[in-house]
Amino acid sequence: MLEELYREIILEHYTRPRNRGRLDPADIVVEGANPSCGDEISVYARVEDGVIQDIRFEGRGCSISQASASMMTEQVRGKSLQEVKALIEEFKGMMQGRPAEEGRLGDLMALQGVRRFPVRVKCATLAWMALLQGVREYESGRRTTVTASTEDEL
Amino acid sequence: MPLPADVRKDFPLLQRELDGKRLVYLDSAATSQKPWVVLEALAEYYRTYNANVHRGLYRIAEQATLAYEEARAKVAAFVGARPEEVIFVRGTTEGINLVAYAYGRAHVREGDEILTTEMEHHSNLVPWQILAQERGARLRILPLREDGTLDLEQLDRLLTERTRIVAVTHQSNVLGTINPIRTIVDRAHAAGAVVVVDGAQSVPHMPVNVRELGCDFLAFSGHKMCGPTGIGVLWGRLELLEAMPPFHGGGEMIERVELERSTYKSPPHRFEAGTPNIADAIALGVAVDYLRGIGMEAIRAHEKQLVRYALAQLGEVEGVRVYGPRDPEVRGGAVAFTLEGVHPHDVAQVLDSEAICVRAGHHCAQPLHRRLGVQSTTRASVYLYNTPEDVDALVRGLEKVKTFFGLPRA
Numbered sequence: 396m397l398e399e400l401y402r403e404i405i406l407e408h409y410t411r412p413r414n415r416g417r418l419d420p421a422d423i424v425v426e427g428a429n430p431s432c433g434d435e436i437s438v439y440a441r442v443e444d445g446v447i448q449d450i451r452f453e454g455r456g457c458s459i460s461q462a463s464a465s466m467m468t469e470q471v472r473g474k475s476l477q478e479v480k481a482l483i484e485e486f487k488g489m490m491q492g493r494p495a496e497e498g499r500l501g502d503l504m505a506l507q508g509v510r511r512f513p514v515r516v517k518c519a520t521l522a523w524m525a526l527l528q529g530v531r532e533y534e535s536g537r538r539t540t541v542t543a544s545t546e547d548e549l
Numbered sequence: 550m551p552l553p554a555d556v557r558k559d560f561p562l563l564q565r566e567l568d569g570k571r572l573v574y575l576d577s578a579a580t581s582q583k584p585w586v587v588l589e590a591l592a593e594y595y596r597t598y599n600a601n602v603h604r605g606l607y608r609i610a611e612q613a614t615l616a617y618e619e620a621r622a623k624v625a626a627f628v629g630a631r632p633e634e635v636i637f638v639r640g641t642t643e644g645i646n647l648v649a650y651a652y653g654r655a656h657v658r659e660g661d662e663i664l665t666t667e668m669e670h671h672s673n674l675v676p677w678q679i680l681a682q683e684r685g686a687r688l689r690i691l692p693l694r695e696d697g698t699l700d701l702e703q704l705d706r707l708l709t710e711r712t713r714i715v716a717v718t719h720q721s722n723v724l725g726t727i728n729p730i731r732t733i734v735d736r737a738h739a740a741g742a743v744v745v746v747d748g749a750q751s752v753p754h755m756p757v758n759v760r761e762l763g764c765d766f767l768a769f770s771g772h773k774m775c776g777p778t779g780i781g782v783l784w785g786r787l788e789l790l791e792a793m794p795p796f797h798g799g800g801e802m803i804e805r806v807e808l809e810r811s812t813y814k815s816p817p818h819r820f821e822a823g824t825p826n827i828a829d830a831i832a833l834g835v836a837v838d839y840l841r842g843i844g845m846e847a848i849r850a851h852e853k854q855l856v857r858y859a860l861a862q863l864g865e866v867e868g869v870r871v872y873g874p875r876d877p878e879v880r881g882g883a884v885a886f887t888l889e890g891v892h893p894h895d896v897a898q899v900l901d902s903e904a905i906c907v908r909a910g911h912h913c914a915q916p917l918h919r920r921l922g923v924q925s926t927t928r929a930s931v932y933l934y935n936t937p938e939d940v941d942a943l944v945r946g947l948e949k950v951k952t953f954f955g956l957p958r959a
Contacts, residue, residue: 458895
């Protein structure tokens with residue numbers, strides 16, 4: 396049961412997170428929070444020609460939220476904002492129990508096991524909610540730091 | 550006066566096993582387990598005399614009314630109060646909100662001050678924020694000392710002639726700290742303020758007497774003291790309750806209703822609009838009987854021993870940091886800690902795989918956690934049915950957590 400949640404790749408990303416740190420300047424700056432546990436995460440991204448060129452995250456959280464953020468940064472780098480939004484949708488769908496298309500989520504499939512632990516779903520979606528808010532803000536033409544919460548409508 | 554050895558047998562849920570492992574329940578600060586007698590009282594009411602109170606002329610309605618009012622008398626005696634001073638509410642949160650709404654709006658004006666503390670549960674902070682914002686009053690905060698106790702040296706500076714209300718917890722739900730309510734009350738009264746005490750973590754665990762505390766309001770929850778959820782108590786000094794406007798308007802709380810205006814009943818009924826939570830109030834009365842049968846002194850002594858043992862055992866676990874006072878004499882049975890290198894969510898998750906129930910998060914005390922410099926903690930909390938074996942299971946569980954996340958073991 397525990398192994399289903401803490402898949403090896405999750406623990407690996409947790410102990411060796413990719414793309415940790417901040418970007419300054421950045422086109423997207425989001426502060427995400429999970430009010431149920433107090434975890435906070437910041438996501439920074441640089442966008443050029445509608446493509447995420449660079450992305451970083453910082454903040455403290457549990458293994459699930461940290462691993463999910465780390466895996467997210469790997470997956471979205473180099474993708475267009477359209478593709479990123481589609482990926483976020485796909486990920487949200489998987490977390491809500493919709494069957495995911497095998498190829499598209501790649502390593503992220505390891506987070507499927509989180510679904511069986513409803514409280515932890517918010518941990519897994521924290522970084523994704525933050526990025527989604529950031530992309531929306533960017534597309535609206537504003538460039539301010541925004542906040543996102545796992546309590547927001549997915 | 551030790552506890553009866555078989556007290557665990559009174560709690561059906563504690564007989565459960567999960568995946569063949571004995572359930573170790575260490576989350577009573579969140580909610581307690583319920584003894585058989587309480588479960589049976591609930592079923593008996595619904596099965597044999599379910600009727601609305603205070604109105605029916607038929608016999609089962611009289612029986613229900615009698616049982617409901619008897620429960621009020623039991624709860625009153627439990628905290629050394631008079632029955633007419635005991636208002637049944639949903640829980641501590643509603644009790645405090647009732648005071649903030651009915652007493653606060655009548656007495657707090659622009660420029661007045663409300664004093665609360667850095668260790669409060671959100672339920673004893675947010676209602677005062679709302680009141681202060683609405684009235685243009687100022688919220689002032691009594692800070693914490695490094696040892697997890699309130700900095701009483703700052704109390705006289707923070708109490709001013711504008712202070713109308715002092716809101717303080719009797720026992721911290723995170724640090725376990727038992728606050729010197731009498732001292733705070735004496736100084737607050739000298740400054741002309743009333744004192745509202747959050748008794749959610751104290752009333753279930755130690756003898757509490759409102760006359761000895763000297764406070765003006767005390768709120769507590771039934772579900773943390775072997776009773777059902779959805780029922781709690783606001784005790785208020787009678788002369789204050791008598792002078793207070795109602796909280797909710799509706800049936801049961803009125804004397805005479807005309808189209809334009811109404812007159813209200815005396816306390817406590819003035820504050821119990823609508824059909825009350827009859828079944829749960831009756832069951833809370835039975836929970837109080839149960840606790841008195843065991844003895845609150847004995848429960849406090851048992852928990853003190855357990856906390857002493859838990860602090861010693863946790864102190865042996867490399868990487869564990871416990872928050873709050875070290876002396877069991879000045880603290881209750883909630884023990885919050887962090888394990889270096891592992892997030893509290895992950896600690897609690899692995900403990901759950903060993904059928905150990907603890908809480909992880911900010912425990913509805915975000916400002917306190919900010920003060921402690923952590924986002925969240927893991928909290929183990931004990932009650933009358935916990936044993937040293939439960940503490941041992943927790944310590945073994947923490948070693949498993951460390952192994953699982955690749956940390957060196959002790």
